[in-house]
Amino acid sequence: MKMETAGAVLLLLWAAVVVVAAESGGLQHEAPGAAAASTQQTCQPDIHTVLREMTALVTEQRVELKYTQTQMETMESRLRASEKKAEIMETRLRASENTVEEQRVELSLTKAQVEKQIEELKKENGDSKVAFSASFAVSENKHIGPFDTAITLIFNHVFINIGSAYDPNTGIFTAPVRGVYQFHYHIFAGGAHGAGANLQKNGQHVVAAYNHKAPHDINTSQGVSLQLEKGDTVCLRLGGGAWVSAYTRHYTTFSGQLLFLM
Numbered sequence: 001m002k003m004e005t006a007g008a009v010l011l012l013l014w015a016a017v018v019v020v021a022a023e024s025g026g027l028q029h030e031a032p033g034a035a036a037a038s039t040q041q042t043c044q045p046d047i048h049t050v051l052r053e054m055t056a057l058v059t060e061q062r063v064e065l066k067y068t069q070t071q072m073e074t075m076e077s078r079l080r081a082s083e084k085k086a087e088i089m090e091t092r093l094r095a096s097e098n099t100v101e102e103q104r105v106e107l108s109l110t111k112a113q114v115e116k117q118i119e120e121l122k123k124e125n126g127d128s129k130v131a132f133s134a135s136f137a138v139s140e141n142k143h144i145g146p147f148d149t150a151i152t153l154i155f156n157h158v159f160i161n162i163g164s165a166y167d168p169n170t171g172i173f174t175a176p177v178r179g180v181y182q183f184h185y186h187i188f189a190g191g192a193h194g195a196g197a198n199l200q201k202n203g204q205h206v207v208a209a210y211n212h213k214a215p216h217d218i219n220t221s222q223g224v225s226l227q228l229e230k231g232d233t234v235c236l237r238l239g240g241g242a243w244v245s246a247y248t249r250h251y252t253t254f255s256g257q258l259l260f261l262m
């Protein structure tokens with residue numbers, strides 16, 4: 001705006017000079033022997049004065065222009081600095097975005113791990129629910145045995161079988177997880193023969209319950225807690241010469257449950 005004003009002033013001055021110069025030129029042409037012109041000349045601004053003023057003005061303008069240029073240069077350098085800053089900020093932003101993305105990936109990994117652990121815990125918790133209780137399924141009272149050799153007692157009347165670790169078709173319990181298990185069995189029988197059963201783990205004798213023949217019905221029972229590895233088997237064996245009742249009222253039973261995981 002300042003420049004424009006200065007330019008306009010300069011233009012006006014230039015116009016004035018042209019007019020004055022033209023008039024002066026006219027005077028110069030008329031100069032020889034024109035006294036009236038000399039009087040007129042004193043009323044007009046002196047060309048040299050005008051030129052001096054113009055020179056001063058131009059110098060002033062030049063200084064102003066120089067100042068403006070300097071200002072512009074300063075602005076430009078500031079702009080460049082701002083641009084540089086913006087670039088740095090952008091780089092930082094991109095780095096932050098990358099970090100955020102990395103953290104998101106890490107988080108999703110962690111989430112997956114946690115979910116996996118939850119699933120495992122759920123499975124473990126599910127596996128930790130192990131309990132069975134069974135007797136003989138019969139339509140009328142009878143006895144099983146006596147036999148010459150030992151047999152596995154198959155309790156095919158199932159009260160509960162949480163975790164399905166007990167097989168009512170074979171009479172064999174298979175530990176689904178490593179842990180401490182508790183077993184109990186009760187044997188009832190008529191008195192004509194001895195009655196009892198042995199508890200075996202993986203085919204090896206662990207405990208026994210037995211009662212000799214008697215004038216009346218006989219009872220015997222046993223209980224044991226065992227630490228089992230996953231896959232270990234437990235069953236009841238009826239010894240040779242002994243029998244057990246298989247009555248409709250279920251006097252003889254075999255039960256077991258997982259106490260806790262190991």
Ligand SMILES: *[C@@H]1O[C@H](CO)[C@@H](O)[C@H](O)[C@H]1NC(C)=O
Nearest residue numbers: 188189214216217218219251
């Ligand atoms: C064995 O148990 C049965 C049923 O509970 C009972 O009737 C019988 O008297 C018991 N026998 C002996 C010897 O205690």
